[in-house]
Amino acid sequence: MNLYKHPHGRVFYRKMNHGRPQISHADGIYLYDQNGKRYIDGSGGPLVVNVGHGRSEIVHAMATQAYRAAYVHALMFTSQPVEQLSAELAEVVPMTDARFFYLSSGSEVVEGAIKLARQIQQARGEGYRSGSSGRHLIIGRWQSYHGMTLGALAVSGRPGLRAPYLEMLRDMPHIAPPYAYRDPVSGTEAADRLEAAILEHGPENVAAFIAEPISGASLGAAAPPDDYWPRIRQICDRYGVLLIADEVLVGLGRTGKWWGIDHWQVQPDILVTSKGLAGGYFPLGLIAAKHDDVELIRQKFGDWNHGGTFSHHAVGCAAALATLHIIQREGLVENAARMGELMGRLLRQSLADHPNVGDIRGRGLFWGIELVQDRETKRPFPAADHLDWRIWERAFALGLVVYHSQGCADGRDGDIIMLGPPLIVDEMQVTEMVRLLTQAIKAEIGD
Numbered sequence: 197m198n199l200y201k202h203p204h205g206r207v208f209y210r211k212m213n214h215g216r217p218q219i220s221h222a223d224g225i226y227l228y229d230q231n232g233k234r235y236i237d238g239s240g241g242p243l244v245v246n247v248g249h250g251r252s253e254i255v256h257a258m259a260t261q262a263y264r265a266a267y268v269h270a271l272m273f274t275s276q277p278v279e280q281l282s283a284e285l286a287e288v289v290p291m292t293d294a295r296f297f298y299l300s301s302g303s304e305v306v307e308g309a310i311k312l313a314r315q316i317q318q319a320r321g322e323g324y325r326s327g328s329s330g331r332h333l334i335i336g337r338w339q340s341y342h343g344m345t346l347g348a349l350a351v352s353g354r355p356g357l358r359a360p361y362l363e364m365l366r367d368m369p370h371i372a373p374p375y376a377y378r379d380p381v382s383g384t385e386a387a388d389r390l391e392a393a394i395l396e397h398g399p400e401n402v403a404a405f406i407a408e409p410i411s412g413a414s415l416g417a418a419a420p421p422d423d424y425w426p427r428i429r430q431i432c433d434r435y436g437v438l439l440i441a442d443e444v445l446v447g448l449g450r451t452g453k454w455w456g457i458d459h460w461q462v463q464p465d466i467l468v469t470s471k472g473l474a475g476g477y478f479p480l481g482l483i484a485a486k487h488d489d490v491e492l493i494r495q496k497f498g499d500w501n502h503g504g505t506f507s508h509h510a511v512g513c514a515a516a517l518a519t520l521h522i523i524q525r526e527g528l529v530e531n532a533a534r535m536g537e538l539m540g541r542l543l544r545q546s547l548a549d550h551p552n553v554g555d556i557r558g559r560g561l562f563w564g565i566e567l568v569q570d571r572e573t574k575r576p577f578p579a580a581d582h583l584d585w586r587i588w589e590r591a592f593a594l595g596l597v598v599y600h601s602q603g604c605a606d607g608r609d610g611d612i613i614m615l616g617p618p619l620i621v622d623e624m625q626v627t628e629m630v631r632l633l634t635q636a637i638k639a640e641i642g643d
């Protein structure tokens with residue numbers, strides 16, 4: 197089945213062999229194409245749209261700032277939205293006395309966090325400025341995704357995405373992630389892989405560990421056992437390794453708490469977030485770091501050796517501030533927790549007994565369904581079957597947009613379908629999404 201085969205004029209896209217309908221407008225959780233067809237935005241794009249489409253409050257805040265001063269260079273000026281947003285975010289990030297740096301995407305803030313970790317280590321006297329080239333490694337995890345730029349890809353754990361560029365990467369060490377469905381070890385055992393990697397490479401060479409607090413698209417909302425993150429924090433502290441929480445996807449209420457890592461009350465040293473930060477109305481990401489570390493860099497070096505033309509964008513920060521106010525005023529973190537419970541219950545009711553549904557997992561409004569050929573052996577479908585894509589297409593035809601990925605089982609095979617709608621959803625909408633997704637799965641692989 198290929199619904200939209202039309203080639204696209206002079207534009208090229210990531211997926212090149214299928215066309216796409218043109219969206220004419222959007223409202224709440226719904227998108228409408230040029231022909232009037234309605235789609236439920238069941239994944240908010242790639243888990244971006246959190247406060248819904250068509251929020252005039254955000255549009256107004258952006259327009260007001262654009263009229264006042266659309267762009268000022270962060271080397272020379274600051275703006276009211278960037279200062280106010282940072283003051284208000286400091287109240288909700290899991291970090292004492294946080295400082296914020298703004299860029300334009302998830303990849304950029306991951307890239308920035310990697311460089312910030314290195315500079316913090318240098319400021320502490322752990323890097324080359326103390327006479328060695330130490331603390332230059334960032335340990336990542338397999339089955340993870342941190343972005344498309346070469347530095348972010350080097351810490352990511354998606355073999356297919358890394359393959360064409362491997363020779364160009366300064367590759368980084370990886371450990372296996374906690375993945376209860378296929379690797380049922382305790383959180384402590386999974387975390388101890390970090391200690392083993394630090395010892396293997398030498399603590400004096402390791403700057404930081406980066407991970408998604410709850411796995412994103414690569415493992416479809418797999419959460420670690422409760423003893424994982426506290427143990428990771430202990431190990432990082434023991435070896436002077438900085439902990440970077442990649443909250444690009446799971447931050448800002450998505451999983452029913454403000455931050456993914458809040459489920460375990462662990463404080464990272466650096467936190468990055470992006471997707472929902474400005475509600476999808478502006479491309480924006482941020483790096484949060486501890487005041488003491490930022491201050492140390494200021495005292496030692498005067499500057500952080502990093503920047504960007506569009507950093508600290510005033511219009512972007514105005515959009516993020518308005519988004520933050522909506523999340524707080526409408527209680528969307530709580531709604532994500534409540535509606536997420538319902539979504540999980542309904543998914544299990546309608547799909548848990550399906551012979552090809554291996555696992556249903558999630559937190560808040562982020563749920564993943566892992567599909568298998570055989571539930572006993574957990575044997576995945578071959579990647580070449582493109583099952584994830586076929587189900588995605590079925591759902592799309594039914595007017596439901598979901599998210600999908602491949603490679604969870606072994607880096608190549610293993611299909612996951614994900615739901616992650618805007619956090620404003622109500623019970624009826626959750627029920628309709630689960631009904632349509634169930635219909636799509638059954639239409640593609642039978643009852």
Ligand SMILES: Cc1ncc(COP(=O)(O)O)c(C=O)c1O
Nearest residue numbers: 301302303341342343412444445
């Ligand atoms: C956890 C995580 N980190 C980083 C990124 C990269 O973000 P972006 O696509 O905005 O560059 C993503 C994107 O999916 C992500 O899920």
